[in-house]
Amino acid sequence: MNRVGTQKKILDAAEKLLAHNGYHATTLRAITAEAGVNVAAVNYHFGSKEALLDNVIERRIVPLNSARMEMLESVRADALTRGRRPSVRDLMHAFVAPTISFRDSGKGARNFIALVGRTLGEPPSAVQHSFFRFMEPFIKLMLGSLKEALPELSDDLLLLRFHLSVGMLVYTIRMADESDILGQTRALSDIGNKTIGKSKGGSGVGSKAPAKRPVDTANTTEKLVDEVVNFMTAGMEA
Amino acid sequence: MNRVGTQKKILDAAEKLLAHNGYHATTLRAITAEAGVNVAAVNYHFGSKEALLDNVIERRIVPLNSARMEMLESVRADALTRGRRPSVRDLMHAFVAPTISFRDSGKGARNFIALVGRTLGEPPSAVQHSFFRFMEPFIKLMLGSLKEALPELSDDLLLLRFHLSVGMLVYTIRMADESDILGQTRALSDIGNKTIGKSKGGSGVGSKAPAKRPVDTANTTEKLVDEVVNFMTAGMEA
DNA sequence: GTCTATACAGAGATAGAC
DNA sequence: GTCTATCTCTGTATAGAC
Incomplete structure (x- = not known):
């Protein structure tokens, strides 16, 4: 077996399992079994479990950041x-x-985004460092551009609002997670607003509760983007 | 040792250690050593490590939710x-x-909020379930009230925007974390906006970079609350 | 070089002595 | 109620096969 082939198998298996179960709940033995390699292969090829996580993230974050950077520079x-x-x-x-x-561009990408959403809030925090190291050029250019667009805002306030926006986006992409928090509040809201149902569906049959519909995929990717951007823009300019 | 005394010692030790290191990085042996009890005490009194986490959260979340509920009903x-x-x-x-x-009301509370910020993004997801079980009455009343205040919004959009707000708040309270993400982008922004420094500090000496200043504690609690509310309100009404 | 088999320390959990 | 002994499973390190 050649080097890159084995590494790719491990990376794919790790990405899939880490996205579903998080870092600490995923064992190296599960990853290597899924990849069809020996337990020691991870430590041989990547050095440690944490270094493997780093490599999983790096493989996807580089093209994603390029896309973001391109769009920002284009704007x-x-x-x-x-x-x-x-x-x-x-x-x-x-x-x-x-x-x-990117999240909606394929299954591997969706796995990866779910993984990022999980891992960012989870130790080992070294991952956060490498994550933001990759994002550094983009964040710098973004903050500079925002400062030009909102010259009346103080540095502190601009930074705070940008961070609130980051928090929103992190939370948004986590909606992809099957164990997500959204479904629970959706159920709650269906209960809380039980009077609304009548005006919505129209007359006749088929007015069953659309119980399982997730919040974000109810609309298209573009509509979700628009709504998040709407919210962020209003908040930044508040 | 009486029952409640031992349990409180374990809960205090667990809250402290879990907040600093996260769930999986904190060992039962470390918790029981800090509490001065035997390793098996956790499993005897709480059943499992995960059940202990549940109890740590429940002890604080109940009064916090009461405070939120009171203020909402007062409004x-x-x-x-x-x-x-x-x-x-x-x-x-x-x-x-x-x-x-609540986060700024004392050290134990701050530990707890940091813990929640961590744990919510981390498996075991059972914690998320119990967390939202406690929040259910508040969220129901909140969504109903928001629907009255914003009758022109569709249910989907209202729920999405409320979730974006939740994401913001979760991210905000995580700023309490010493291993926070904010410090890193603050450093970035200081680099990115290097031209601004001149107009800020004034003339002469002492114009050193205020490197270590965290974003949120730069202002008082009230100012932070106001800024977050500003952002949320603008976004909700966008 | 690439990979496998295996050993090892430390983790959470549990049964049973006290 | 508390503690000791012990079980299984984890990540990691290493020796050696191919």
């Missing part, structure tokens, strides 16, 4: 040719759209 | 006496203020 270039500064809305869109589009 | 009552509906701002304030105030 800036477009504004420049019109002799204007990019709008807050366009900037936030360059942040949100590539992320959510 | 609704106040509006009622004036013959009006509660504003979106007042509703979001009843959500945010007790949470952040």
Whole structure:
């Protein structure tokens, strides 16, 4: 077996299992069994379980960040040719759209996004460091652009609001998770707003409760992006 | 040792260690050593490590939820006496203020909030279930009130925006964490906006970079609450 | 070089002595 | 109620087969 082949098998298996169960709940033995390799292969090829996680993330985050960076630079270039500064809305869109589009671009990507949503809130925190190391150029350019678009905001306030936006986006992509928090509050809201049902469905049969419908996939990817961008833009400009 | 005394010692030790290291990185042996009891005491008194986590959370979440519920009902009552509906701002304030105030109300509380911020994104997901079970009455009343305040919004959109707000708040309270993500982007922003420094500090000496200042504690608790509420309100009403 | 088999320390859990 | 002994399973390290 050649080197890259084995590594890819391990990475794929790890991405899948880590996304579903989180870091600590996923054992190396489960990963290596799924990949069809020996237990020691992980330590041989990657050095440690944590280094494996790092490699899983790196493999996807690089192209994702390229997409974000491209869109941000495109927004800036477009504004420049019109002799204007990019709008807050366009900037936030360059942040949100590539992320959510990437999430919805395939099963491996969706696994990966779920993994990121989990891992970011979970030790080992070294992952967070490497994660933000990859994002550094984008965040720098983003904050600089936002500062131009919102010159009246103090540095502290701009940074706080940007972080609130990051929190929103992290939470949004976590909606992809099957063990998600959304389903539970959806059930709650269906109970809480029991009077609304009548005006919605129209007359006649088939007015059953659409119980299992997840919040985000109820709309298309584009509509979700638009709604998140709407919220962020309003908050940034508040 | 009497029963409750031992349990309280274990709960205190667990809260402290879990908040700092997360669930899986904290061993029962470390907890029982800190509490000064035997390793088996946890399994005897609580049944399992996960059940211990559940008890740690329950002990704090009940009074916190009472505070939130009280403020929400107070807001609704106040509006009622004036013959009006509660504003979106007042509703979001009843959500945010007790949470952040509680976080800043003492060391144990701060530990707990850091713990919640960690645990919510981390398996075992059973914790999430019990967490939302406690929050259910509040969320139901909150969503109902928001629906009254924003009747033009569809159910889906209202729920999505409320979830984005929850994501923001979760992220906000995680700023309490010493291993937080904010410090890193603060450093980035200090680099990115290097031109601003001049207009800020004034002339002469002492214009060193205020490197270690965390984002949230730069302002008072009240200011942080106000800023988060501002952002949420703008987003909800977008 | 690539991989397997295996040993090892430390984890959570549990049964039973006290 | 408390503690000791012990069980299984984890991540990791290493020796050696191919």
